[in-house]
Amino acid sequence: MPSIEKTCRSTSGCTITPKYHPNLTMKAVEWHGSKDIRVVDRPRPMITDPQDVILKVTSTAICGSDLHLYLNYVPGLEKGDTLGHEFMGIVEDIGSEVKNLKKGDRVVTAFDIGCDRCVYCTDHKLFSSCDSTNDSKEQEKLYGHRTSGMFGYSHITGGWDGGQAQYVRVPFADSNTLLVPDSLPDEKVLFLSDILPTGWHATEMGEVSKGQTVAIWGCGPVGMLAALSAQYKKAGRVILIDNEQYRLDYAKKHLPGIETINFSKRSTLEQLKEMVPNGPDVAIEAVGFHYSRTTAHKAQMLVGLETDPSEMLNEMIMAVRKGGIISIVGIYVGTTNGFNIGAFMEKGLRMAGGQTPCQKYWPILLPLIESGKLDPSFVLTHTMPLEKAPDMYKIFDEKKDGCVKVILKPNL
Template sequence: MAAAIKTAIMQSVEPAVRHAPLATITSKYDDTRKMKALEWHGTKDIRVIERPVPKVTDPNDVVIKVTATAICGSDLHFYLNYTPGMQKGDVVGHEFMGIVEEVGESVKSVRIGDRIVASFDIGCSSCTYCSNHKLYSSCDNTNDSKKQEALYGHRSAGMFGYTHMTGGWDGGQAQYVRIPFADTNTLKVPDALPDKKALFLSDILPTGWHATEMGQVGEGQTVAIWGCGPVGMLAAQSAHYKKAGRIILIDQEDYRLSHAKKHMPYVETINIKNGTALSQLQQLVLNGPDCVIEAVGFHYAKNPLHKAQMLVGLETDPSEILNEMIMAVRKGGIVSIVGVYVGLTNGFNIGAFMEKGLRMAGGQTPVQRYWPTLLPLVEKGELDPSFVLTHEVPIDDGPKMYKVFNEKQDNCVKVILRPN
């Protein structure tokens, strides 16, 4: 199935590109120093490899010694080989933080010894999307993928440790990482804030917050969230901070729903093993939620027809969850998508979407936009993302923890790796 998905995407486009990146994607390395890093080598094949330490390559770079890095649910897309554009030897991981060890001559806001969190998306701060709209995840200058531009009409920002469709940047599941445009893509954090709280400012807390921003969640509203992983849980926490009246988490794993309920007693839960999300929601919420949030992603097809179409390359992304959300949300409501989708879907219920007068928003999170809001909330304890953490291990255990996380073993919700 994975090969068919990638083939369908990669063969459906003709190369084109509008902008050349302003940063050097391939780092220079110090061959006299070695580090451990997690590399992708194929389906379910993550390896701990010794490789050279990266050096400052452009004047606006920093290099950090990583103190904590996490495995994200979206990392499972390349782990299962669903994501196009992966190459053997790619260093993976996009949630990381550490101590600055080397600083480029043009960097102004970061110094050696600073403790920083990196954004998973790589902005330049100077293009229209970064400077005028604060849409750092849509940066024009950090991704050179011709395939992505031809497939989507434009390119997204580069992303650390993901795929060559997003630039092919070395990732953060390593002992050292080079960060370009450091003044834009790093956040200094106080020493008093522990890693387990600061780290999640790299992605999943801003992404959960972004879901509620796109959904215009406000006081008294009802919010239903498909996916009770870390992002879904932090979307629920964000909705609660915004004084939503009811928050309903939907999943098929009891341990995830129980974990969410234990740490967020204000949430309601639905297990789809007890009936469809739609049927259970219709019993719970008379007119439907005001906002529905998709925090699942594209590779969880349930219907045999969608599985078959994905297998032979007739579609890359199933529409099942989106259709369920469209049917469930109230008339005039909002569909917010932060789960990853990559290509084409069949059977999308455009009629219900139009006739119900719905609005839809989606996209990768412009992490840097939300830092000024979220860091103070985390420092004051008004938001605490650390409750999602269930496992903390050395980087040498990284390959094993990918397997544990993917197979939902040991009640695993979120993994932190310690490289140093």
């Protein structure tokens, strides 16, 4: 647990490390090294800035991107960091400057921490690019700019405590929480914290429209929700690509009309060429950087010659039609070798990527859930008490027991 206070250098002056209660404790999921996840007792957070709320967490999920942390692939982790960026709960305490919430309100929290004051939040609605909630100099060196802060996702995204805990502090609460109706159970709205907006964002960046063919690399929860979003937008064909047959079967069961490719049997490019001779209109990457397939890229990553493999992006470049769009929502952190920029340029492709500004899509997605037009809860396969977090990280990572998505209940 961080022992010193640090304050963002932006004009907002938000405090990253919270005040902790001197007497009250809670259960929380901490990172202690590669594959070393522990549930421990630690002090409860308190209101630190006047824009804060404290949530009593009712549900929190393990995200596929949490596995990057679990396997120690993301820089900036420190022993004792609290994990978790997908969570919701009940407002337990409230800061003096919070305007739109009251004690007892039931809310979902965005994984990306926006201030709703800087130009990125106000003018562009790019809350995931907020200038006020991440003071990481390391990230600025890597990218030229900083992303927003993110809950429970290493000190390169601010070092904020995560929500895999019984209680969590939410800064700039008016910007980063969504009031949800009691008529909708946690399982239907929790994924508004990340993976449903992320799947939707993938189709927005890909400009998916009626009649198009969309190919999605990765049949995890984000890939499935990108498929759900593409179907809602009336894509003509949606093809999910993975090497785990149980996930492809799961998607076909819950998303009628979906087509699938298992690349463990034959190459993706060979199968796609047969299914879509001219190539899909849109290719969506919903996997991330640590799933390297080839020995060459694994070796380069091991010795530090690259941080991210290019093989999947190259496959998408080769697969998509001329003039098509590649949309990237899988996590990439640094540099890659062997990127096929020639094919990308000569085919006239466009590529877009980025962390999802959840808050931008909430006014669209919550009404769709309320009306029954979208139901993201189908991805959920496991619901467990928080104490089972170490076991569930292992099961999720090893893809055992038919695991697709895990919710942890901190206050059972």
